[in-house]
Amino acid sequence: VGVGGWASLSTLVLSLLSVITCVARIYFTSFHFAGHEIRITEAIDCYGAVVWPSALVLCYFLENNSKQYNLVDKNVIEIGAGTGLVSIVASLLGALVTATDLPELLGNLQHNVFRNTKMKCKHQPHVKELSWGVDLEKNFPRSSCHFDYIMAADVVYHHPFLDELLLTFDHLCKNDTVILWAMRFRLEKENQFVGRFQTLFNLEVLSDFPSLNITLYKAMRKSRMTARPSKLMV
Ligand SMILES: C[S@@+](CC[C@H](N)C(=O)[O-])C[C@H]1O[C@@H](n2cnc3c(N)ncnc32)[C@H](O)[C@@H]1O
Numbered sequence: 001v002g003v004g005g006w007a008s009l010s011t012l013v014l015s016l017l018s019v020i021t022c023v024a025r026i027y028f029t030s031f032h033f034a035g036h037e038i039r040i041t042e043a044i045d046c047y048g049a050v051v052w053p054s055a056l057v058l059c060y061f062l063e064n065n066s067k068q069y070n071l072v073d074k075n076v077i078e079i080g081a082g083t084g085l086v087s088i089v090a091s092l093l094g095a096l097v098t099a100t101d102l103p104e105l106l107g108n109l110q111h112n113v114f115r116n117t118k119m120k121c122k123h124q125p126h127v128k129e130l131s132w133g134v135d136l137e138k139n140f141p142r143s144s145c146h147f148d149y150i151m152a153a154d155v156v157y158h159h160p161f162l163d164e165l166l167l168t169f170d171h172l173c174k175n176d177t178v179i180l181w182a183m184r185f186r187l188e189k190e191n192q193f194v195g196r197f198q199t200l201f202n203l204e205v206l207s208d209f210p211s212l213n214i215t216l217y218k219a220m221r222k223s224r225m226t227a228r229p230s231k232l233m234v
Pocket residue numbers: 047048049050051052053054055079080081082083101102105130131132152153154155157159161164
């Protein structure tokens with residue numbers, strides 16, 4: 001093999017190696033909810049690429065409380081959807097779902113949502129970019145967007161967007177919107193978000209899993225008269 005031949009051979013080997021590495025970093029995990037096997041593609045290289053325990057808590061709740069929280073034909077948005085499990089379960093339970101996350105997460109999110117809902121759901125879910133606090137009025141105008149439910153699993157942790165997260169809940173939530181939020185408690189600084197959240201929303205504990213440090217909350221907007229404006233500071 002000439003010099004050029006070795007060069008292309010080594011390029012081929014390098015590309016092959018990168019494909020193998022890439023394949024090795026991707027996992028499939030199966031879950032069972034709402035009468036379906038749900039296959040989720042996960043990776044290990046970012047927060048949104050694995051299914052977090054809070055998502056399982058929320059899915060379990062949705063499945064087991066589908067009479068009280070009947071999602072059929074309801075408009076649902078999930079923020080920080082990650083791999084999409086919660087959005088998929090809400091879709092399988094009959095909701096019209098918009099699954100959102102950062103742009104770099106949308107490829108895998110779309111893949112999981114599409115593969116697990118195609119021909120199985122009353123309403124085909126949408127996948128859309130929603131970076132917290134960014135272009136909210138442009139992409140989700142208050143005048144035309146009405147969500148019956150906002151769902152969020154494990155969106156509070158050590159990241160610099162807690163102000164923007166609160167703004168996003170505030171923007172998307174109408175007076176009759178129900179927020180279902182599974183919160184994993186970690187460090188004190190992030191945990192204080194709950195207090196700030198309560199300046200705008202009434203909070204009710206739906207279930208508590210002390211061994212996992214996870215609490216599932218239901219929240220609704222406080223009436224404008226009683227809400228204290230948040231300083232939007234962490
Ligand atoms: C810990 S993961 C939880 C993922 C999923 N909800 C679950 O429970 O499996 C946090 C999610 O929030 C998303 N996220 C973080 N910062 C964000 C931001 N500024 N705007 C929108 N999404 C964000 C991440 O991309 C990730 O999908």
